[in-house]
Amino acid sequence: MTCQMLDGKLLGQKVRADVKARVLASQSVARLDAILVGTDEAAEVYAQSQARTCEEAGIHYVLHRLAATSTFDDIAGRVLLLNNENQVRAIMLHLPLPVGVDVERVQSLIAPEKDVEGVNPANIGNVVYGRRSLVxxxxxxxxxxxxxxxxxxxxxxxxxxxxxxxxxxxxxxxxxxxxxxxxxxxxxxxxxxxxxxxxxxxxxxxxxxxxxxxxxxxxxxxxxxxxxxxxxxxxxxxxxxxxxxxxxxxxxxxxxxxxxxxxxxxxxxxxxxxxxxxxxxx
Incomplete structure (x- = not known):
């Protein structure tokens, strides 16, 4: 039996093209606000790659850098600030966070309607109930x-x-x-x-x-x-x-x-x- 490879790159390119077409057709600003804490090398590389990927899809990428010494309150404060900004509609959190900071607790603070990684427990619950949400x-x-x-x-x-x-x-x-x-x-x-x-x-x-x-x-x-x-x-x-x-x-x-x-x-x-x-x- 011949096994068919599911090419995620090819299928992903089709999705990206669809996203770009939607953004252009909407004549609205699509923007992703990402929070990066510290200077983890892998996270830095991913953030740079993500910025390029967003740009190619017509999405404005805004990176919010916080110091490696940031506490839970520091990170939570930035999340809540972005939650309350009307022009911010999409938020994600780069990992890792500093040792001692509860990742799930921070993720649960992201407004469900702006949680584009789908990591807020409310969004995961919405998947169970079959409600329209960010999966x-x-x-x-x-x-x-x-x-x-x-x-x-x-x-x-x-x-x-x-x-x-x-x-x-x-x-x-x-x-x-x-x-x-x-x-x-x-x-x-x-x-x-x-x-x-x-x-x-x-x-x-x-x-x-x-x-x-x-x-x-x-x-x-x-x-x-x-x-x-x-x-x-x-x-x-x-x-x-x-x-x-x-x-x-x-x-x-x-x-x-x-x-x-x-x-x-x-x-x-x-x-x-x-x-x-x-x-x-x-």
Whole structure:
């Protein structure tokens, strides 16, 4: 069986083009306000990349820098200030935050209608209730990739491996809302391979490199790999891999996301879509 790669870069480019067209057609200002605390190198690189990505989509990017010594009150104060500014309609928080600052507590302060990462508990709750809201970006990316295969999710068996608040849980709920029969599991689930072997859709988001093997997969299944890990071999060679053992799974699955190049680019595209949804209200 030939396994079809789900190209997150290609699909993401289509989403970006759609976002840009919406922004231009609206003749409104789409703007993303991002908060960056400290000088973490990876966060700096991501912020710079995000600025370019927003610019390409016609979105104005405003970066608010706070000192590495910032306290919870400092960061919360900036969030609340942005919440109260009428011209600010899209807010995100770069991680990491300083040691000792409760990330979830800060995220819960972002106004739900401006929370374009979908990390405020109110938005995650809205996903459960099926209300119109800003869905966590990675979860939205996963569903978009699954739907791109044209699989009929109604009645399909889906196993989600991993139950984080912003990926595993909302993915499970989104699949339920599509009338799939969903099993939420984790790396400790007994007889996990037996569950995934019976699934039409497998979402691997457990945070364990190479967890899902080829003999865990039903022939022709849709497999979405959310994980990303830097792994060093005994010979000292470093490679990037996901939660799926790509070599063995690609011989069995019908559709599979590569790592990198799968969920990652789609997550960025979903952030842009959320920004457009928040700013344009259409």
């Amino acid at each position: 966590p970006c990675t979860a939205r990316a996963v569903l978009e990739l699954i739907e791109s295969t044209k699989i009929n999710l109604q009645g399909a068996r889906a196993v989600v491996v991993g139950a984080s608040n912003i990926v595993g849980k909302p993915v499970a709920v989104l699949l339920m809302r599509s009338n799939a029969t969903v099993i939420s599991s984790n790396k400790f689930t007994l007889e996990l391979a037996q569950l995934t072997r019976a699934a039409d859709v497998v979402v691997a988001a457990a945070g364990v490199a190479g967890l899902v093997k080829g003999d865990w997969i039903k022939p022709g299944a849709v497999v979405i790999d959310v994980g990303i890990h830097r792994v060093t071999s005994p010979q000292g060679k470093t490679t990037t891999m996901g939660d799926v053992d790509f070599e063995s799974v690609s011989k069995v699955a019908g559709f599979l996301t590569p790592v990198p190049g799968g969920v990652g680019p789609m997550t960025v595209a979903m952030l842009l879509r959320n920004v457009a949804d928040a700013c344009l209200k259409i």
